[in-house]
Amino acid sequence: MATEPIHKVAGGRWEVRYRDPEGRARRFRFDRLTDARDHLADVRTKARAGTWVAPELGRVTFRQWAKDWKGTTVHLRSSTQARYDRDLRLHIIPRFGPAQLARITPRHVQAWLSEMLAAGVPPSAVRRRFSVFRKVMGDAVAMEMISRSPCRGVRPPADTK
Helix, strand or coil: CCCCCEEECHHHCEEEEEECCCCCEEEEEECCHHHHHHHHHHHHHHHHHCCCCCHHHHCCEHHHHHHHHHCCCCCCCHHHHHHHHHHHHHHHHHHHCCCEHHHCCHHHHHHHHHHHHHCCCCHHHHHHHHHHHHHHHHHHHHCCCCCCCCCCCCCCCCCCC
8 A cells, every 4th residue: 555645556547545534545546646636635625624525425316315304304394394395206306316416516506496487487486495405405514415505605586575
């Protein structure tokens, strides 16, 4: 095992080895030395800032996370739970279900809101669906599945009253 965190391996690729903040050995390979250095610097910066999350957690699909998340919402009134379930089943999972959590961006979320409005969905319904999605993604951040919510910076439509 190499003692340097970055070294050249067979095939001309560069390998980065380190222990993550949880002490787990990690290894990644890159085609370019610059990419390997950038990755290592990014990991070290996030570890110092306390924002590092295990990459495999962000690869969980939205569908799977939503299923797990629903199991944690036992404190809600039955009518609220039914509304969340309906919005997830009919509007949110069909859009984001197969996507990995870490791959959903604010641009995807804003496009979803815009498409609903363009299809004639009332702004109040768009806000309600966005609110449920934001709760699910906010809890993904709280559970350290992802480091930042894709809802951050996205503005739902204004109330037209």
